[in-house]
Amino acid sequence: MQQFSAIDITDARAKQVLFSDAYYDSSASYVALKGKATLESAKNIGVQNGTTFQQYTVAETKQYSPKSYASLQNAILDLKSGRIDIIFGDTAVLADMISKEPEIQFIGEKVTNKKYFGNGLGIAMHKSNKDLAAQLNKGLAAIKANGEYQKIYDKWITK
Numbered sequence: 443m444q445q446f447s448a449i450d451i452t453d454a455r456a457k458q459v460l461f462s463d464a465y466y467d468s469s470a471s472y473v474a475l476k477g478k479a480t481l482e483s484a485k486n487i488g489v490q491n492g493t494t495f496q497q498y499t500v501a502e503t504k505q506y507s508p509k510s511y512a513s514l515q516n517a518i519l520d521l522k523s524g525r526i527d528i529i530f531g532d533t534a535v536l537a538d539m540i541s542k543e544p545e546i547q548f549i550g551e552k553v554t555n556k557k558y559f560g561n562g563l564g565i566a567m568h569k570s571n572k573d574l575a576a577q578l579n580k581g582l583a584a585i586k587a588n589g590e591y592q593k594i595y596d597k598w599i600t601k
Contacts, residue, residue, distance in 0.1 A: 484527035509526055
């Protein structure tokens, strides 16, 4: 059984499972209410509990007081009510939320840090499935080469 979902390719995970080549370069971003906070003025930051985004925030952003949430939806409620200033999370997930919450916007630059966010997203499989990995990688390479990947990306992946 394969898992086709957002699985960051990290060194730790690669010790346990075999990954396909990356099919998406992952990044993290900050969001805030429009006109309310900047990265410089923010004090309280919301992150989803148990994620690499929480790990990054605790270790790398000492200027903020982190508050953990079971879901980003809960963080958005606190953002709107003023209990936190900004939210940090997966860029694609936040972009989808922004499309539904027009009063929220991206602030600052995207964050890419391989230590926390890995080498992109891949398909995880049992380490013994080397033939399957080779077939998946061949297929990914083919659709990237013929332009089909870009069409799929443009249609389905939120930027």
